[in-house]
Amino acid sequence: MASLRDIQNKIVGVKKTKQITKAMNMVASAKLRGAQSRIERFRPYADKFNDILIDLASRADASVHPLLERREEILTIGVVLVTSDKGLCGSFNANLCNAALKLAKQKEAEGKTVKFICIGKKGRDFIRKTKFELVAQYPENMTNFDFQLASEAGDIVINGYLSAQFDEVHIVYGKFVNIAKQEATTAQVLPAETAESADASGASSEYLFEPSVEGLLAELLPRYVKVQMYRGLLDTSASEHAARMSAMDNATKNCDEMVGSLTLVYNKARQASITTQLMDIVGGAEALKG
Amino acid sequence: MAKTLTLEIVTPDKMVLKEEVDYVGAPGINGEFGVLPNHIPFLSALGIGSLYYKLNGKKYYVFIAGGFAEVSPAKVTVLAEVAEKAEDIDLERARRAQDRAEQRTKQQQEKQEYAMVQAALTRALHRMKCRQTAIGEGTCRA
Missing domain, CATH: 3.40.1380.10 (ATP synthase, F1 complex, gamma subunit)
Known part of the structure; x- marks a missing residue:
């Protein structure tokens, strides 16, 4: 699984792409007129x-x-x-x-x-x-x-x-x-x-x-x-x-979708890492009690 | 029997004019011709000059360069390459074009260039004349 930082970078990247496609959409619509x-x-x-x-x-x-x-x-x-x-x-x-x-x-x-x-x-x-x-x-x-x-x-x-x-x-x-x-x-x-x-x-x-x-x-x-x-x-x-x-309108929509699904992956990964950390702590505490 | 004519002037850029008029006078390539309602179907190439139409006894002017006119009993359609209503003509610009053309006629030229300069000069002169006549008729602000 990709690390948290990787996913975050990707989200930022997709958001930037979205900005560009959105701007291109607006430029195209102005030119179209x-x-x-x-x-x-x-x-x-x-x-x-x-x-x-x-x-x-x-x-x-x-x-x-x-x-x-x-x-x-x-x-x-x-x-x-x-x-x-x-x-x-x-x-x-x-x-x-x-x-x-x-x-x-x-x-x-x-x-x-x-x-x-x-x-x-x-x-x-x-x-x-x-x-x-x-x-x-x-x-x-x-x-x-x-x-x-x-x-x-x-x-x-x-x-x-x-x-x-x-x-x-x-x-x-x-x-x-x-x-x-x-x-x-x-x-x-x-x-x-x-x-x-x-x-x-x-x-x-x-x-x-x-x-x-x-x-x-x-x-x-x-x-x-x-x-x-x-x-x-x-x-x-x-x-x-x-x-x-x-x-460009489609591309913008796709970006939105992608950010959504990436955020989901990100949250899952974050939870998983928290869970592992908790397990480690609990495991460690149990061992100390021992 | 139609009592008036629909005059339509269209250029590649826009519809310049669409109006019910009583009479149209246009600069045909073989000389000016006039059209009253119920004219026989007629198609003519147009030269450079002023087209005018009468409406309620007043004469309105439009500058025309190139193109052609189709006349049917109740309608005159003018397809022009350039058409400007007298009130839209830029006198200053026409005057500058005239100066430029006159300057260039003084220089040595190729045959083709000579024709181009002459055409530019004719256009400039007709533009100015068109506007001035319209001002004279009182259908255009000075």
Whole structure:
């Protein structure tokens, strides 16, 4: 049995860990508030943007813009994996990496080459250990990013697509559903997905475009890619903080439990030692009487 | 038949404006266009400039840079990269941006940089103009 001092040291250690996890929980919840309001303010824009683009694309033939066109032969797939830079957020990053890996394996089984673009350090480190090629990486950006990052990564995706480096691009990110729920989500970025069956009423009604449909698409499509990326970034960042918050909350609870059970062990050990000491004294006294 | 238009201006950062208005004038990429209720469905890319709307006979101004507008009979949705209501425009900052841009136009530049500086200059000038027009109309405090 561990000595009293050992157990006491351990209790002190666990209490200190608890302080840290509790502080991290509070920091994460403060950051979450910021990240959550950012994604919530961005969603209306992204939704409207998608609506308009889909509407517009359904009016035009897919051949008007290369970013809309479905390629007949799909050889290489680009996967954009968005994760956090830092760990200590439960299984959040592992879930994202597994989702990406699953997608990659599935595409590979279909005989396609898969290449990765990683935003966030955790995903980058994970993909490095696999055999898949890493085309571009943005580690250490997730703590503080703006549209610029989405724009840069978006340019790589667009250029890669136009130069036939990729024939299809998907994004894997942590969708922020609510504080308790984050989902690893996969979405197709390119070719831009358009509703196949555009509602007939909308398509037949007269619509004016300025400049032409083609001109608008040429302007909107690259931006659409970036909007998608930015949304992925914002979602992932909010999810990361939410995941860290609940992970740290659990850790704090576990610390409490551990302190409880350690205290029990400590008390038992203390009692046992008192009992032995008493026995010694009594034994000694008996012997003296003898 | 709709009597008014719902004007919605959304940027990546937030919803700037949502209001029932009588008329919208916007800086389209091919020139300014006006929208009254029951306008034919219309989609246009936007340039840099002032968007204004009329409400109870008064003109209100919003600075817009880039993006596009979707018009349907009862609604105008503006998705802009930058949108600032006249009262939120920081004149001081715009003036500084103008000075900076003018300084840089004097230096030798690459073609791309030249375009960037020109764009910055245009934005600064339009910001100031937007606010000043709004002050002139009396819909914004000086």
